[in-house]
Amino acid sequence: MTDVLRLVQGTKVVGGRPVLDAANLTISRGESLAVIGRSGSGKSTLLSILGLLDELTEGERWLWGQRVEDLGERDRAVLRARRLGFVFQNFRLIDYLTAAGNVTVPMDAAGTLTRRQRRRRADELLDELGLAALRRRRPRQLSGGEQQRVAIARALACEPDLLLADEPTGSLDEVTAAEVLRLLRDATRERDCALLVVTHDTAVAAQMDTVTELVDGRLRTVTAPRGRRAQRLRGEST
Template identity: 50%
Template sequence: MIELRSVTKTYRTGSVSATVLQDLSLEIKEGDFLAIIGTSGAGKSTLLNLIGLLDLPSKGSVWVEGQNVSTLPEKAYGLLRRERIGFVFQDFKLVRDMTALENVEIPLAYSGTHNKKQRRERALEVLRDVGLEGKADRYPDELSGGQKQRVAIARAIANRPRLLIADEPTGNLDADTTKEVLALLQQMHQSGMAVVIVTHDPFVAGHARDVWELGDGKLALRK
């Protein structure tokens, strides 16, 4: 599905350069459930940006379904990202003055493939899938942390992505709510999505099928 081939990512500020990822390779296949674990500053966010097609490597290549992303115009790989990948973030990134339903409708509106009625029906469907159909008209400030993350997951899967990327999805949640969100991510995996969790928490990583540890700019398989 997505393959990183010998990627290196270097950031430059004036004459100073810092290499965050070094000659790193990773393949994400259909049905995978991966966790990428590492300490703060290990480069997890940089790696996430490459996997999620939010950035390009300094060296090496990123391939999606047999296409080298770096050879595509920005609009084309932006379309791949929008249609193939859903994102869930630690801080939810919900729009505060929009209801749960309206937040979930956002990617559907951008896709241009749904009219207003279809957007509402699909948004209600995915809210029901995450157990929040009854909260559709609530605003983010009226929801608990766990409920906000469920809305964020609903939004991420609204366009039926093939890959769900969760960046520290339980970082702002208590232990019980963490378990609920992890169960929901496992449910998404069982429905056919590939799932990648980026985390610093071994407990969270332990719910994945394979765990990769990021350190010194390189990945090593832990199990």
């Protein structure tokens, strides 16, 4: 399998304390992976580092066989824009743009499609996420689940190879969360796009192919097969 991403001996010191401590992680093409950990364990820090939004103190990151530490800021920005997609807990939509306008933003920035193509693509993505009727609404006229679906459409707009999601269902009720998670999984699986979700929620993590725990700055893969894995995640002995 092709590695999409590798973190090798990644260390991040924040406020004099190692939030990541020689952590290792690999994501393969088409894989969905969850990183679980308690609040404050460093999940968001890890996601920012893997998304090239923050720096490692020590260690290295590899994306599609390129060592990120060897790349300049410009090349990193290109990787980020062309190959990564981001989804956040609080959606981060632009208030004054419609749903379709929000989905178009990354395509406008990339500048590779005509205006007409960008609009069509935004409409197709909103259709796929069940939002066809809501494309002209602004974020405040949408429910939380709808806003997160718009954010997923936006994250997919530039056809990323890796989608990074930070507590993507953390602001949603249980039923809406399950629906959003299913859409996220289906949309990435269909595209053979790798998906990394960081979450404190074991029910969310259990939906991913692989589950890794972040404890004391270290990443430990929870390797048991599905049934046993669910038990392990609930803290039961096997």
